[in-house]
Amino acid sequence: MEMASSRSSKKHQTRTQKMQRKKRMEELLKSAYSSYKNHLSDSPLYNNSNALSLFLESGRGDKLSSNLKEYIQKLLKINMEGPYGAEWPEEEKVKRREMSSPEALYIFVYKGPSTPSKAEAPIIGFVHYRFTIEEEIPVLYVYELQLEEAYQGMAVGKFLMQLVELIACKNCMGAVVLTVQKRNTSAINFYLNKLSYNISAISPSKVYQSLGVIGEDKSYEILCKTFDHEAKAVLEEE
Structure with a gap:
């Protein structure tokens, strides 16, 4: 007893x-x-050799203007239709639903000084992120990081990801997590080699490998950067 x-x-x-x-x-x-x-x-200053000034603005999915929605859809199509290939029509519908969710948080990037006139300051990209739970670990999940082609390769993406990581740490998240299409080789190189992200233990390729499953695969990888031992043990270590 x-x-x-x-x-x-x-x-x-x-x-x-x-x-x-x-x-x-x-x-x-x-x-x-x-x-x-x-x-x-407390966002850091964007410093580069291109004499480019940036202005950042926060946003939320259910409070987007029609102009911002239109911009997001257009830039997503331009940047992502190629990497998604035949999957794009269905994926575009998903992204449109995700875009306006109250859980969708944004950082909009404008070219211009610290107090621009919105009519004169062009938007050049955005980050869509959310706070969620992955494998019982609180994480900041980057849904989208999109920049106009003219501003790619100018360290703007690196600056935005460093800002996202700072936001994650300030809010006690265990990691930053994101999904990237395998066809998007430039993005994979950017995250793995320039920002020191890792293919997560929860990514399909790692899961199938750990199970000894051969022939199964997905078109994407899940990447992560962890900030504490618990998150590392769950999200990185196989």
Whole structure:
């Protein structure tokens, strides 16, 4: 009877711990979302040799203007139709739904000084990110990082990802996670070699490899950069 009672007590304790952890995660995400307007308050300055000035602005999916929605759709099509190939028509529908979600947070990038006139400052790109849970780890998930072709290769993408990582750390996220199409070799090189991201243990290629499954594959990889031991053990180590 004592052994049965002990096992029951341990099960109850485990359930309680899981519930407490889940509650902490939910509170963490809620706090991160509630402060999204302040995510750019301590953003680093963009420095490069191209004499390019940038102005950043926060946004949320359910508060986008029709002009911003149109811009996002257009830039996504230009940049992503090629890497997605035949999958693009269906993927475009998904991205349109994701775009206007209340959980979709944005950093819009304008070319211009710190206080531009919106009529004169052209938008040159954006980041779409969210706070979520992956394998019981709170993470900042980058849904999109898109720049106009003329501003690619000018370290703007690197600057934005460093800003995203700063936002993740300030909001106690364990990692930054993103999905990249395998056909998008320039993006894969950018994340793996220039920003020191890793193919995550939850990426399909790693999962199939760990299971010894041959012949199964997906068109994308999941990449991550972790900030603590727990996130590293779950999201990086096989």
